[in-house]
Amino acid sequence: MANLSDVAKKAGVSVTTVSRFLNGSLSLPDARAHQIRTAVDELRYVPNPHARRLSRGRSDAIGLVVPDIAGPFFARLVAAVEEEADRLGLGLVLHATLNRPARELRYLDSLRMRHLDGMIFVTNRAADSALLAAVRSCQHLVLLDEDVPGAKVPKVFCDNEAGGRMAGGYLAAMGHRSVLFVGGEADMVSGRRRYRGFEQEMHRVSDGPVRIERVLGRYIPETGRDAARRFLEMAPRPTAIFATSDEMLIGLIEVLRDALVTIPDDVSLLGFDDIGPLHLFAPPITAIRQPVRDLGRRALGVLLETLKTETGEAAPTEELLPVTLIERASVAPPTTRLKATANRKDMT
Known part of the structure; x- marks a missing residue:
């Protein structure tokens, strides 16, 4: 040879x-x-x-780290990055952390040790000091979808606060004044931003007092199931539910249907993500749509821009991609009966 x-x-x-x-x-x-x-x-x-x-001094490969590849959101995100990498002739190494902190740190270490040229990193949990320190030690790193507060690296997110505002304004305009908000953990930036926008717009658009109940947790079906069970125990019940992820939404619907709760007659339902086939549900689910394909493409573009710098460092920019309200059939004005029942409780 x-x-x-x-x-x-x-x-x-x-x-x-x-x-x-x-x-x-x-x-x-x-x-x-x-x-x-x-x-x-x-x-x-x-x-x-x-x-x-x-x-x-290069590996000719970039890494993509995601919490899992089973859920529709992350599966679509992986597909978007893979498609763009293939178009550009780049090798892509995929890692799933299974939401385990130790695995996140291990994969970040592979970037720090130069086993990869760069990395797009997605976490699905509230950041801690160990994760922040690991992110800070890396070059050629882009955060996608969820923030690690304090990390001075490029970030690409959807406009979570604008999505919250869209949801709050839409429900308030439909006449809802008592709403159950099902959101991410209190320490997660995406969850805080969605709630902030939602709460502000509900109060701005409403012509009277507003009551918002909250159930917080991970963006998984079990959080939605827990929220639905708590909804069934509330007296009076909210007239609408805003579930801030597709997976939460699926868990909610499972429990509500078992309890013979009809959407939107008994309660209106609004989702966030719109990655799964929500148009095939009965009724089709109204949702705030994340631009997942654009998120993946843009994150890769930002990473390639950092690879062109001599130091490997890039300005800690934060890009927010716009979201869209997709109106279907799961939200309706509260019936006179539901409205009267909800109004019996003192509003805050």
Whole structure:
């Protein structure tokens, strides 16, 4: 099997010249470049990718770290990044943390040790000091979807607060004054922003007192199930529920249907994400849609911009991509009966 020295000898140039030409770091006159390409073809020389990576100090791969790939949101996000990476001819290494802190730290360490050229990192839990320290120790890192407060790295999120405002304004305009908000954990930035926008717009649009009950937890079906069980115990019950993720929404619907609660006659239901087939539900679910495909593409674009910097550091920008209200059939004005029942409780 031919090696680099054989190619150099046949082309009549030095080994260094061949090496730099083949790895793209050296431009040559057409005649000299043709000599090297001809020697490569005639000798059937195949570069050693591992040796090339060592010589260039690069892995030729970027990492994508997500909490899991089973749920519809993260599966769609992975597909979006993979599609864009493939279009650009980039290698993508996928890691699922299974929501385990130790796995998050391990994968961040692989970036710090230069096993990857860069990384798009997605967490689905409230950040702690260990995660923040690990993120701060890395270069060529972009946070996607959820924040790690205090990390001065590029970030790409949907506009969570605007989504909350859309939801609050929509429900208030439909006449709802008593709402159950099912959101992310109190320490998660996405959850706080969605609630802040929701609460502000509910109060701004409403023509009277507003009551907002809250159930907080992870963005998983069990949080939705817990919220639905608590909803069934409330007296009076809210006239609408805002579930801030598809998976929470699915858990909610499971319990409500078992309890023979009819949507939207007994309670209106509004979702967030709109990644799953919510249009196939009965009734189709109104939701705030995240631009998941655009999120994945933009995160990769931002990462590639950081790879072009000499230091590996990039300005700690935060890009917010717009969300959209998709109106279907799961939200309706509260009936006179529901409205009167909800109004019996003192509003706050």
